[in-house]
Amino acid sequence: PQRVILDMDPGHDDAVNLLLALASPELEVLGVTVVFGNVGLERTVRNALVTREVVRSGVPVYAGAHRPLVNPRISAEAVHGASGLDGPHLPAPTRGVEEGHAARFIIEQVRARPHEVTLVPTGPLTNLALAFRLAPDIVPLVRQVVWMGGSTDTGNWTPAAEFNALADPHAARVVFESGVPLVMFGLNASHQCIAGPARVQSFRDLGTDVGEFVAALLEFFAEHHLDRYGWDGGALHDPLTVAWLLRPDLFGMQAMHVQIDTTDGPGAGRTVADVWRVTGQAPNAQVGVKVDADGFFDLIRERIARLR
Ligand code: BDR
Ligand code: CA
Numbered sequence: 001p002q003r004v005i006l007d008m009d010p011g012h013d014d015a016v017n018l019l020l021a022l023a024s025p026e027l028e029v030l031g032v033t034v035v036f037g038n039v040g041l042e043r044t045v046r047n048a049l050v051t052r053e054v055v056r057s058g059v060p061v062y063a064g065a066h067r068p069l070v071n072p073r074i075s076a077e078a079v080h081g082a083s084g085l086d087g088p089h090l091p092a093p094t095r096g097v098e099e100g101h102a103a104r105f106i107i108e109q110v111r112a113r114p115h116e117v118t119l120v121p122t123g124p125l126t127n128l129a130l131a132f133r134l135a136p137d138i139v140p141l142v143r144q145v146v147w148m149g150g151s152t153d154t155g156n157w158t159p160a161a162e163f164n165a166l167a168d169p170h171a172a173r174v175v176f177e178s179g180v181p182l183v184m185f186g187l188n189a190s191h192q193c194i195a196g197p198a199r200v201q202s203f204r205d206l207g208t209d210v211g212e213f214v215a216a217l218l219e220f221f222a223e224h225h226l227d228r229y230g231w232d233g234g235a236l237h238d239p240l241t242v243a244w245l246l247r248p249d250l251f252g253m254q255a256m257h258v259q260i261d262t263t264d265g266p267g268a269g270r271t272v273a274d275v276w277r278v279t280g281q282a283p284n285a286q287v288g289v290k291v292d293a294d295g296f297f298d299l300i301r302e303r304i305a306r307l308r
Helices: 012-022 041-054 102-112 126-134 136-141 163-167 169-176 197-204 209-229 239-246 293-304
Strands: 002-008 027-034 061-063 117-121 144-148 182-185 251-256 258-260 271-273 285-291
Touching (some): 002 012, 002 239, 012 027, 012 209, 027 102, 027 239, 041 209, 117 126, 126 136, 197 209, 197 293, 209 293, 239 251, 239 293
Parallel strands (some): 002 117, 144 182
Antiparallel strands (some): 251 285, 258 271
């Protein structure tokens, strides 16, 4: 199996991504590293533990950064509720986090398994940036980074910036300038994947506790998208990452040079993507541009159906 570390800020779509990975024998989840993001670190950590509890998984969970490298912290209670995982019944975790910082865990694992570990961040890139700065030797040893964040077009937190990029642009810049093999799924891809009522119902129809958990997550997640965009469901951003690892045939990718705007103006946090190759700079990322949305949701449902 491919070895992965999921770095996340759960978050409804982060939680679905974790369940998708845990249900997939093609992947070995070495650990979950948690970062601040949708809500504060205390809650994102708890939500990782809660999600693990739903499927009684023993995957280790490590706490990481509680704030961005430079900027003040932002958060997204408006999208994910006060808990960060509002909607379903949340079981109380029976186990806590492991000792040690998330960045340290990433460093140890990459050093122990050179060229084998894929990092899958679905929140601000702070933990990865810390790891890359603390231990630059690991950068060429990482198999690849598969990130949900940014956008080749408009943002969702400002007109220019997507939430994960805006939440720590300096960290994103460290990762994008590191030379690590990089795959990016931004809003331009995730906005093709709307979890409308029929797709939500298909999870409920599984008739399992985990199917109900996912359906309840998606229902709550839909509310913000209804209000803001007039869509009939939430854009299921984060699971694009694990889905791509499992079924790259569902995606259209394009190599691009992507720069992160770390200035303070209206473009702050923008992932400036050279779609038309006007800069002459060599691509530093494979960027998701097209998604077979039905295939994507079928895959997730088929995997969630395996979980009890
Ligand atoms: C991203 O921001 C968070 O709210 C989601 O979990 C996703 O990672 C989308 O902009
Ligand atoms: Ca996220």
